[in-house]
Amino acid sequence: MAEYHGLSEIFTTTETSLCNNLFKSSNPPFHSPTALILEISPNPFPITTKLSDLSTNFIPIIKNNCNLDNLEISDPELETFKSKFNGENNNCNVYVAGHVIVFPSYNGFFEKPGLYLDQMFVRKCYRGMRFGKMLFSAVASQAEKMGMGMVDWLVADWNEESINFYEKMGAHYIPEYRLCKLYGDQLQQYAKKSD
Amino acid sequence: MAEYHGLSEIFTTTETSLCNNLFKSSNPPFHSPTALILEISPNPFPITTKLSDLSTNFIPIIKNNCNLDNLEISDPELETFKSKFNGENNNCNVYVAGHVIVFPSYNGFFEKPGLYLDQMFVRKCYRGMRFGKMLFSAVASQAEKMGMGMVDWLVADWNEESINFYEKMGAHYIPEYRLCKLYGDQLQQYAKKSD
Numbered sequence: 001m002a003e004y005h006g007l008s009e010i011f012t013t014t015e016t017s018l019c020n021n022l023f024k025s026s027n028p029p030f031h032s033p034t035a036l037i038l039e040i041s042p043n044p045f046p047i048t049t050k051l052s053d054l055s056t057n058f059i060p061i062i063k064n065n066c067n068l069d070n071l072e073i074s075d076p077e078l079e080t081f082k083s084k085f086n087g088e089n090n091n092c093n094v095y096v097a098g099h100v101i102v103f104p105s106y107n108g109f110f111e112k113p114g115l116y117l118d119q120m121f122v123r124k125c126y127r128g129m130r131f132g133k134m135l136f137s138a139v140a141s142q143a144e145k146m147g148m149g150m151v152d153w154l155v156a157d158w159n160e161e162s163i164n165f166y167e168k169m170g171a172h173y174i175p176e177y178r179l180c181k182l183y184g185d186q187l188q189q190y191a192k193k194s195d
Numbered sequence: 196m197a198e199y200h201g202l203s204e205i206f207t208t209t210e211t212s213l214c215n216n217l218f219k220s221s222n223p224p225f226h227s228p229t230a231l232i233l234e235i236s237p238n239p240f241p242i243t244t245k246l247s248d249l250s251t252n253f254i255p256i257i258k259n260n261c262n263l264d265n266l267e268i269s270d271p272e273l274e275t276f277k278s279k280f281n282g283e284n285n286n287c288n289v290y291v292a293g294h295v296i297v298f299p300s301y302n303g304f305f306e307k308p309g310l311y312l313d314q315m316f317v318r319k320c321y322r323g324m325r326f327g328k329m330l331f332s333a334v335a336s337q338a339e340k341m342g343m344g345m346v347d348w349l350v351a352d353w354n355e356e357s358i359n360f361y362e363k364m365g366a367h368y369i370p371e372y373r374l375c376k377l378y379g380d381q382l383q384q385y386a387k388k389s390d
Contacts, residue, residue, distance in 0.1 A: 137385055182347075
C-alpha cells in the first residue's frame with residue numbers, strides 16, 4: 001500500500017508498532033486508532049460467547065446476507081489470510097479480505113467530532129464486490145452511533161475511480177487542501193526551536 | 196477563519212461545542228482534541244501555584260525572552276481578548292494573540308503516531324512577529340516529548356506564503372492528496388446502508 005502511494009521510503013511500520021498502536025490502547029475502540037477487519041466465510045459466522053466479552057462500544061457487524069455464490073473468487077493466498085476469528089473451531093474457514101483504520105478527529109468548524117479514515121484496503125482478489133462500500137458504511141454507521149458529525153479521509157488526485165466512488169456516496173471532495181507533514185530529522189530540529 | 200476558507204456554510208461550531216470538545220475531555224491534554232492558547236503580556240508571566248495542579252502531560256511554555264518592545268503592536272480588541280490566565284491578579288495584563296488546535300493522529304505507514312494540527316490562528320495585529328513559528332514549534336516539541344513521529348496538517352493550495360513557510364521549516368508538502376469529507380444528511384444516509 002505504501003508502494004502504491006509512492007511512500008515506501010517513509011514506511012517505518014513494524015508488526016510490533018501496528019500491534020501496539022491498534023490493539024493495545026487503553027482506550028475503548030474508536031477512541032484511539034482502531035482497525036476494522038473485513039472477514040469473509042462461505043459458512044455463516046458463529047456468534048461465539050467471546051463476542052459478548054467485547055467492549056460495548058463495538059459490536060461486530062455480522063452480515064450473512066451477502067450472496068457471493070455467483071462471484072468467482074480465487075484467493076491465491078487463502079491460507080496466509082486465514083483468520084483467527086474463530087480459532088477454536090477451524091472448520092469455520094474465515095478469511096481476511098480487507099481492513100480499514102480510523103481514529104477520532106476534530107475540526108474546529110464543526111459542532112461534533114468525527115472519525116478520520118487513515119487506510120482502507122481490500123485485497124486485490126476481492127475488489128469489485130462492494131466490500132469497500134461495506135467498510136465505508138460500517139465506519140459511517142459507527143460515527144453516527146457515537147454521535148459524531150463527519151468522516152474525513154484523503155484520496156490521491158489521480159485516483160479518478162475512487163473519487164467518483166466517493167462523490168457518488170455523497171462525500172464532499174475538497175480540492176483546495178494539500179497535506180503537509182513534518183517528520184524525521186526535520187521534526188526533531190523544529191521541536192528543539194521551542195527550547 | 197471559516198469565512199477565510201470559504202467554509203462558512205458548514206460552520207456549526209458553538210461556544211458550548213468548542214468547550215465540550217476541547218476542555219471537557221476525560222483524556223489528558225493531547226490525547227484528545229486540545230487547544231494551545233498563545234498569550235502575551237508586557238510583564239513577565241507569573242508562575243502561579245495553579246500551574247502545578249495541571250496535568251503533568253503539559254507544562255505551560257513560558258517564554259519571557261521575546262523582546263517585542265521594538266514592534267508596534269496596536270490591538271484594537273485588547274479588552275475583548277484579555278486572558279483569564281491570571282484571573283486573581285488583574286494587573287498582569289495577559290492577552291490572547293492566537294491559538295492552535297491539535298489531536299492525536301495515526302498513519303499506518305509510520306511506526307509512531309503523531310499530532311494532527313487542525314487549526315492555527317494568529318490574530319491579525321500579531322502577525323509577522325514569529326508567533327506562528329512559536330506555536331508550530333510548541334506542537335512539534337510536544338509531539339517529540341510524547342514519543343510521536345509526525346505532525347500533519349492541511350494547507351490551501353493558493354496560500355503560497357504559508358506553503359513557503361512550511362517548506363522552510365522542513366515540512367514535506369505532499370501535492371497529490373485531496374480531502375474528502377462525509378457529513379450531514381449524506382453521512383446519515385450512508386450510515387444506514389450498513390443496517
